[in-house]
Amino acid sequence: MAKMSVVLRLSGAYCAFLIGSGFATGQELLQFFSGFGLAGLAGCLIYFVCATYLAWSLLLAGRRHGLHNSDEVFRHYAGPVIGPVFGWYVVVVACSIYIVMLSGSGAVLHQHLGAPEWSGAVAMAVAVFLTLFFGLHELIDVIGSIGPLLIVLLVVIAVSAILHDPERVMQGATVSGSAEMLRAAPNWWSSAFVYVALCHSALAAFLPPLGASVSEEATLKLSAILGPLLFSVTLALCTLALLGGFPGVEKQLIPMLYLAQEATPWLAGMFAWIVIAGIFTTASPMLWITSVRLAEDGSVRYRVLMGTLAALGLLIATALPFDRLLNLIFPTVGWSGMLLVVFIIAKQVRSRAIV
DSSP, rough: OOOOOHHHHHHHHHHHHSSSSSHHHHHHHHHGGGGGGTTTHHHHHHHHHHHHHHHHHHHHHHHTTOOOOOOHHHHHHHHHHHHHHHHHHHHHHHHHHHHHHHHHHHHHHHHHHOOOOOHHHHHHHHHHHHHHHTTHHHHHHHHHHHHHHHHHHHHHHHHHHHHHHHHHHHHHHHHHHTTTOOOSSSHHHHHHHHHHHHHHHHHHHHHHHHTOOOOOOOHHHHHHHHHHHHHHHHHHHHHHHHHHTTTTGGGGSSSSHHHHHHHHHHHHHHHHHHHHHHHHHHHHHHHHHHHHHTSSTHHHHHHHEEEHHHHHHHHTTTTHHHHHHHHHHHHHHHHHHHHHHHHHHHHHHHHOOOO
8 A cells, every 4th residue: 555645755856856956947948848849748748658667667676676875776777897887977977967057057147137157157166165165065955945946936937937828839839849949859759768868867876765765665656657747747837838938938048037037027036046046956966976986075185176176167167158068968968878778677677577
């Protein structure tokens, strides 16, 4: 018998993990889904089907094999030789996400306040560096509690934008496919599969330990359906809302902030600062993950290395606009992450764990 309180907790954790600051900007949704018109909604369906299967596989593997950390997860799926390679792959991904987050902070402040893009990136890099240098991890946890608020704001903005002018959604759907803009992949279906791999490059290390903490497989099965369902519905709502922003939204670095300014101007200011807070709580652990893989947390070497990585990341983040940097890094992570998805599916098929 499934425990609904646990199902809701796991499903909420799934959504909060994926609906972070990168998602909230709307730029990744624009490039992966809305840029293909109404076909982007079919991409959302592909995500739901694939994500449900993979979430069930990952949660169940954690439950049956006692996988409590990322090293155990990657060794389980890829073996003792290739498994550690994926461990380092995650470090590279974390460092890449840190760079994208710095660029995103600059884009948010530029669009909201008119500040130079480099200034927001510098401010975020300094804030992250000081937090990690002085070991203020509790600050990250406290600010990280805004995750549920960020999700609620996204849904409110998306629904408000759709209801604000429903006809614009259909009009936008007819022109979005031919709009000159950056897209994550050549067509809607490959873009959907790349997005599945992008998300599960991180979820592969996150979900198995959650599964290991739950004893009832019925609870895991329901969580593996509800979590991806709630996320996919949010994904579809934001995709529709962004379609209603064409033409115009494709030229914005922070598309969801653009929609908020159009449909819910009373929410736009709060949304911008909540996204900034979300970027901070994403960028900080990404830089920490990279640094502690190479040096002991709190050591002199750790602080020097972390400062060096923070500075190098800032240089890269200010070299390209946010949309181009995201278009370079996220699809690359997605395409390369497909190899990990193949290992997960192959292991699942061999073990015949799903019945």
